[in-house]
Amino acid sequence: AQRVTQPEKLLSVFKGAPVELKCNYSYSGSPELFWYVQYSRQRLQLLLRHISRESIKGFTADLNKGETSFHLKKPFAQEEDSAMYYCALLTGNTGKLIFGQGTTLQVKP
Amino acid sequence: NAGVTQTPKFQVLKTGQSMTLQCAQDMNHNSMYWYRQDPGMGLRLIYYSASEGTTDKGEVPNGYNVSRLNKREFSLRLESAAPSQTSVYFCASSEWSSTDTQYFGPGTRLTVL
Numbered sequence: 167a168q169r170v171t172q173p174e175k176l177l178s179v180f181k182g183a184p185v186e187l188k189c190n191y192s193y194s195g196s197p198e199l200f201w202y203v204q205y206s207r208q209r210l211q212l213l214l215r216h217i218s219r220e221s222i223k224g225f226t227a228d229l230n231k232g233e234t235s236f237h238l239k240k241p242f243a244q245e246e247d248s249a250m251y252y253c254a255l256l257t258g259n260t261g262k263l264i265f266g267q268g269t270t271l272q273v274k275p
Numbered sequence: 276n277a278g279v280t281q282t283p284k285f286q287v288l289k290t291g292q293s294m295t296l297q298c299a300q301d302m303n304h305n306s307m308y309w310y311r312q313d314p315g316m317g318l319r320l321i322y323y324s325a326s327e328g329t330t331d332k333g334e335v336p337n338g339y340n341v342s343r344l345n346k347r348e349f350s351l352r353l354e355s356a357a358p359s360q361t362s363v364y365f366c367a368s369s370e371w372s373s374t375d376t377q378y379f380g381p382g383t384r385l386t387v388l
Contacts, residue, residue: 209382210365210379
């Protein structure tokens, strides 16, 4: 079955601490994975995708096919990183995205 | 550019009532999507449209119908609302497919009593 799991509903860290938002997936094909973010009172927007191998706002995510994971990391959290983060998996050639349950990141001052 | 717009922003219905959620995009995108967001469930795809004149079911289509009126507009209809359809509904669009970035609307918060 195709599935995306984000095990943490809430992750609370202090400013300057490292952050890791976990994402695990189940998919028989070659996965394409994304992280979307929703800041307070803003729209859901793309943060990064694994095929781009880029760092956005200091965040990186590496696809680990052996562990079927795509964890989102940032070495030093900032208060403005507080938001809801969704991991998403592209399934097949129909273009449908499957989203995880979401993790709320709370960065305390 | 307004991007993706949705109307209404809020709606309260009684069980059995019908309504249509409107979505429009001004980015000349080919693909459009409807999702619902429920606590602890993330976003789930209801229907999508890969191009004008085509629609297809997503993960949770039961109780909904859609119309791709033209390239810009993609509406979602609840024929007979049920309390289980209480949710936040998001419309999104992308240039061609989900491989491309999806751009989301601000959402419609629907409550069915």
